[in-house]
Amino acid sequence: MPIATIEWKNNCIRIINQTKLPLKLEHLDCRNIKTIWKAIKELQVRGAPAIGIAGALGVILGIKDFPGQDIEGFKKKLDQTVKYLASSRPTAVNLFWALERMKRRAYSNLNLSLPKIKELLLDEALKILEEDKSICRKMADYGAKLIHDGDTCLTVCNAGALATADYGTALGVFYRAKEKGRVFKVFACETRPLLQGARLTSWELKEHNIDVTLIADNTAGYLMKEGKIDKVFAGADRVAANGDTANKIGTFNLALLSHYHQIPFYIVAPSSTFDLKLKSGKSIPIEHRKPQEVICLQSKKVAHSQVKVYNPAFDVTLHKFIRAFVTEKGLIKPPFAKNIPNVIR
């Protein structure tokens, strides 16, 4: 049973504060919309599917205290709430997808009483959370078939239980393969600047008794050249209709290295991560984050505090470097421009 990364408990959103891991396993109860907005913004909760869930539950925090029966006022409040939550992070499309679902649920039930609408919204948010669990399991089932005894896999960032409501995306594949008795190893890229690989993935996999070895991101090419990597599995924050994929900064480097070394490179992502409105990766907005993430490391300064820093949080991997997508609806293989819209309706 994976760790509960995000839950709805006693009328608040309970998350694991991931900025404290692995040194401290600390929960944070978000009781109002500002706290959950900040939690998303500052990566206390992170990972595309988990951000989607946090957004959906955030809507509940935003509207639950709306008084009276004024439907027009409520609509305004809901729109404000959604807009505010959408401003927390720009790249992972799951956030916008979940907020859109919440809005749709409310707007298609405006004939009901406000308490009833609020009830339906909570139902929708919890449905998104519950669905994510079963989606994780399905992706893991499809993905585990790609792992064979003796394989050594590489992963980047954290696409695990800490990024979802259950098993994770890329790491779910490893959990399922392990359950099926496969014998394999995993290398985890530490994933600078925020070290999700070092702090979260290596901790999570170790907790689940998966044979994991941590590397500096720079070591990936060396490992591949030495013939030590058989497959790469990564998550995603947004996939365009042609298969171009935004994911944690450095993913593109790994994909190109994999391509050169003829190592299959898989993206594991639920259909909520696909943004069919975007033709290619060129239109995916890339979040740029503050210099301190590179200059400091958990409050320890590692460079001159006045140095200029360029700190995009994501990059876009061209679809031609991706062997296949593992989704809850099965594997999607090239040609992606044809197959993605067929599978992800």
Add this chain to the structure above:
Amino acid sequence: MPIATIEWKNNCIRIINQTKLPLKLEHLDCRNIKTIWKAIKELQVRGAPAIGIAGALGVILGIKDFPGQDIEGFKKKLDQTVKYLASSRPTAVNLFWALERMKRRAYSNLNLSLPKIKELLLDEALKILEEDKSICRKMADYGAKLIHDGDTCLTVCNAGALATADYGTALGVFYRAKEKGRVFKVFACETRPLLQGARLTSWELKEHNIDVTLIADNTAGYLMKEGKIDKVFAGADRVAANGDTANKIGTFNLALLSHYHQIPFYIVAPSSTFDLKLKSGKSIPIEHRKPQEVICLQSKKVAHSQVKVYNPAFDVTLHKFIRAFVTEKGLIKPPFAKNIPNVIR
């Protein structure tokens, strides 16, 4: 005038303790051979040319107190000293090159008195140091011609004043271009695990008023894809006869990314970094370092202390990804297997 990274002063080797930079500019006086061995091993002094100089001066510390006139005993002491210093770090060939030069100077003068031989050895070590200065200037002269107004360059690790007795190798090119009035920018990869780019390069370039921006290593591919990098300059720890080049881990990734984006990738290195005995990069020994370098960051833990770590300090860039070598003898272009032995005799 660049900072004095390594000097011979009052019968000891004075180095800048680079593990303290950029937070503290602290000198360390190495008065005996164990201290300089440890300084090399622990990267208090680092960079292939500086390691060569440290090795040569280390020989002086090793033999200076050898008493009496026993030539056979002295030869034994010298051999032991050289062997001990050679055990500090395995990859940068400049160390072995410098130690070999020291040995040769002694062995070709065994007819002289011991005080005289010791004098000649000090002369040789200081010559290696002085030569490095003029070599830096020559490389910088050749390299600066490659930089044009408006260029944006990328570099990795620290191949600067802190890696040599003067200008540096790759960074020397930038210093010279700046002196010539060229207007250009530099991006510096932070260079995990030991952050030589963040701690040393960004500090050094900023001190010399060069427009420098620090990035996480993962950001290099994104920058190139955005068309933001015109040229890449890196140093080297050992170059094989065919041009395969060992340098800081992650250099190979950068070279492949450059190749894919058709960005010229230059290695700046003195002839002492070329090891013509090695046909290809396959035989370059790669140093593996302790897990703590990845798990901790300047004593701050960033991952679970029990996690397995794989931590090679260098990788090998295949010669086909290198546009040219900038040496003190001029540019070396492909075919390297023919041109390297012609230039580096």
